[in-house]
Amino acid sequence: MRDNIMKNLKLGFKEDKLAVIGVIIILILTVTSAFAFLYPVDANAISVTSRLAKPSLIHPFGTDDMGRDYLARCLYGGRASLLVGFLSMILSTMIGVIVGSISGYMGGKIDAILMRFVDALMSLPTFLIMVVMNAYLKPGIKNVIIIIGLLTWMSIARIVRGETMSLKEREYVVYSRISGQSRLKIILQHILPNIMPTIIVTATINIASAILMESALSFFGLGIRPPTASWGSMLNNAQGYMIKAPYLAIFPGVLILLTVISFNYLGEALRKIFEHK
Incomplete structure (x- = not known):
């Protein structure tokens, strides 16, 4: 099975050039952000004499309104933004998989209660809740990760629930249940491994x-x-300089x-590959 998946991955990426380009871009951004410390410029070093300098050999991305090197800010900003993306995805996926698998396998009242809770959360304005939660928490990467992770797991839970409800009626799952295996063991050994491709696709998006x-x-x-850089905060700072220094918005925006x-x-490429496995 593993060999078939690897074969399909190779064929899928061979046919989908945009996905290959996407992977290359993700790798480049991840590596450059992770090794941002190798760039010999302090991202928070202020230089009054170099304020709003245009892109040049000395400052490839120019400088911001405080004279800070913008390339260094983009590199460290990428580290913060990607870290939030990856870690909040892990948190939301874990919660969604736990809730969805329990709901789908147990069924009955437990399924009804959990799904009504999910429906209630999905009906609320997510961004507004994020703003409210953020107002009561100290600003920082950790709290942003927690907020996003806690408010984005519902769609994963619904997908996992549907897949679990389908798989629990399969013969090998029924046999495992009749043979006396615990519910936790059945979920971990027979259900989750078979819906892992779906989880991976959803988590990636x-x-x-x-x-x-x-x-x-x-x-x-x-x-x-501030002073911690992220691409979003850099865009916020660029609002007042759209005419004088448009590159302040262009680089993080791009x-x-x-x-x-x-x-x-x-x-999307992974979805197509796993659908035709």
């Missing part, structure tokens, strides 16, 4: 959504706060766009 949410929160000054599109293309 959710990374892009988490990055957009973080960027939106930071853009409105409600996410990651990076957000490339990242989100790349993850979406990757998720």
